[in-house]
Amino acid sequence: MQKIGIFLGCNIPFNRPDIEYSMRFLLKELGVEIVELEGATCCPAYGTMPSLGLLEWAVASAWNLSIAEEKGVDMLTGCGSCYGVQNEANYYLKKHPEIKEQVDKILAKVGRKYDGTVKVWNVINFIYEKIGLDTLKQKIKYNLNGLKCAVQTGCHNLWPSKAFPSGEDNTFFPKRLREICEIMGGVAPHYSTITDCCGMGALRSNAPEKSLALFKKKLDVIKEELDPDLAVIGCSSCLLQFDAGQALLIEQKKLNYKIPALHLAQLTAIALGAEVEKATAMASIPLNGVITKIKGGN
Amino acid sequence: MCTEICPARVPNEYNFGLDQRRAAYIEYPQAVPKKAVIDEPNCLYFKSIKKTGKPACEICKKGIPPKGIQGCPADAIKFDDKDEYMNIRVGAVIIATGFKPMPKHYFKEYSPHSPDVITSMEFERILSATGPTGGELKRPSDGTKPKTIAMISCVGSRDERYHPYCSKVCCMYMLKHARILKEKYPDIKLYLFFIDVRTAGKDFEEFYVYTRELGAKIIRGGRVSSVDVKPNGKLRVRGFDVDLCSPVELEADLVVLATAIEPPDGVEELGSMFTATCGREGFLREVHTKLYPVETQARGVFIAGCVQGPKDIPESIAQARAAASATAALVIPGKIKFEAIISEVDRDKCSSCGVCVPLCPYTAIRIVEYKGKEKAYIEPALCAGCGVCASACPSRAITFHGFTTDQIMAQIEALTEA
């Protein structure tokens, strides 16, 4: 039986535990043993330790990686930042032996060590590579019934590609998330702003108006080119923007349409038969239509 | 030896007057042949002879014996030597006069009166080990070492008021200067103001990036609007930085102007001696930019280097070699092939009026004796087949082969038939 360390980060356990529920559900359904990474912390977010120094970044990530290493498992995260930050830390630790040396010293002081063996996965690549599209197809209970999906992989899941152990053939033309949606019975066409930034992150914290305007621009293109039933998101931060951020735009009367949004973990969990109330508990944009379409089909 | 003991001093032309040379001098270190000459108008011997009939100085020849200074040990000083003009008969000529850098006085907005505003050519001399400062970096006004230098590109080039063309080599030599300076004085602050950086071709962009790596600051979209002298002797440089999206200013110790490459003085007269013509910009014109780049419209007259237009050293060398090959191809066989389409005089018809002679742009027509009379003769090696003489000849004595009157009439008939 496959085992994986579940890395929660911050936004998922505190803001969107419905994603955590969904991740746990789907791993169980897909026959993957969940290993808790007790004592893990923030990845650490780009605006924190990474903004203080490369050593600061590497050592704080090494803390988390060492916990997984100790348990002999790789890590799975639903958050793009956690994926990017920790993969980059892994990359720097390999690239800069002098930093690795300092990291080792500091880790030793708190009784830990990290040899660099842990691979960090996101939900997209985990399903794509470790589960496999065929297995997923067999295991789902509900077919997406031609649900039209607009996918958002999320920048941290794509770049810097050289720091990532695996991923898309062409990060500027991502296909994996589309293929996953399609194997579950959805329709997930490419659209011209598929790799555009949703505006979540530091921009949202430091210039919220501009962040939302950038997001709206992307949404408008999605609406115009696809007019989808659902946005399927590979990153929890993007989901916050697509869901709560979209609700904010609607509240500010800046948007006159709605595109419901789910994290890939949520959508997969629902297709695998998770409790919809739990899997979508924190959603701001109503999902009734989407759920009816999925459940109605079987 | 003479170049050190000659007491007469004059501004050194080779260093643009930044230092002085003697009246007995070697023109520049790489001069060919590397021999000393006496500059007659400035030599005290000649000056005094002219005035009083007696020589006041022969130091180069005799030295100053009381001080133990020897004169020319080879006894090579010959005051009675004269300039000589020689006539040589040649089969072909290559014109390679080089160019002239534009002087700074045109650019009033850049404080040309300041000795610390200099042209790149002058700066090149300052940087040279054989230059006026012996290779030491000093600013002309007070001899101090500049800490901040601003270099300005396209001064007089890409400018409808002066020269609309790009001088082509300035971007690269500015970078070269920057690189030399940065390698020698890593702490020097260098600001290079470019409209844009033109580094076409192999190794040039690499050179540019390397110069950036050395810490030279590149300001683009940054044609400088003014250079002003401040009371403390520094120069305030104002420009625009497209990359910062803002006007910028800078206090510099020295300002170097990359002034335009101009056609050399007198090139037009020189060209017309050979019936080679100049283009709009004043450089000698090639017959065809792509196919005949070293030929002029005068047969047997070739051009190489900056007399044809701004170019760098590799290009000049390539062109010089091409010109040499073209010359060899013309001269070495000892025979010349004529073009088929040229004009010819039927000397029996020629009335000797001579109308055609001055009309020929290629000076191909001469009056020569024929059957005891003066008649026009067209030198087939020089005729370019323009046809001007044929249409002008009142006696219809000139046949333009390929375009005879009969042929042209037949064409007109064919065209007007329908």
Next chain:
Amino acid sequence: MEEGGVNVIDLTQGDESFVKELIALGADELRECIQCGKCGATCPMALAGLEFFIKRIVHAANLGLRDILLEDSSVWGCQSCNRCVEICPMDIKPYEVIQAVRRAAVKVEACPANTYEGLRNLYRFGHAVFPKGFEERRKKVGLPEKPPTALSFDEFRKKYQELLRQTILEEIAPFPLD
């Protein structure tokens, strides 16, 4: 941007030691930037209309314009999306320039308040993002009130704090580390 609002940048302020500081802080290829603008055409900061977006930041960094860079908070709006790193033709890793400027700014306390908030949360709870009311949200989906992270394990949290104190945080944190 000094001189009583007159909009001229004085290049003489440019300080090469600041350039060297940034290079040491990770922007090691900084000087090779040819200002081609590719990063600026993809950067969400630029597209969202921040005044000092990546291309200008890299240039200002190259000119050593310390004050201008530290006074402007744009670098803190960088998404860390690494689009620029992926496409920069000179392999400048422009994002590393952002991080280097941030690292220089933190040393002189020139960063927005929310940066410190994140750091404080990270130190106290092991989580930079630590919103109120999470217990309720977790209960709603049938999860334990606290996730099994450092938040639930005092001994881990203590160790983690000890680890953080071994870094520069110890010097720059404007909040007590105990």
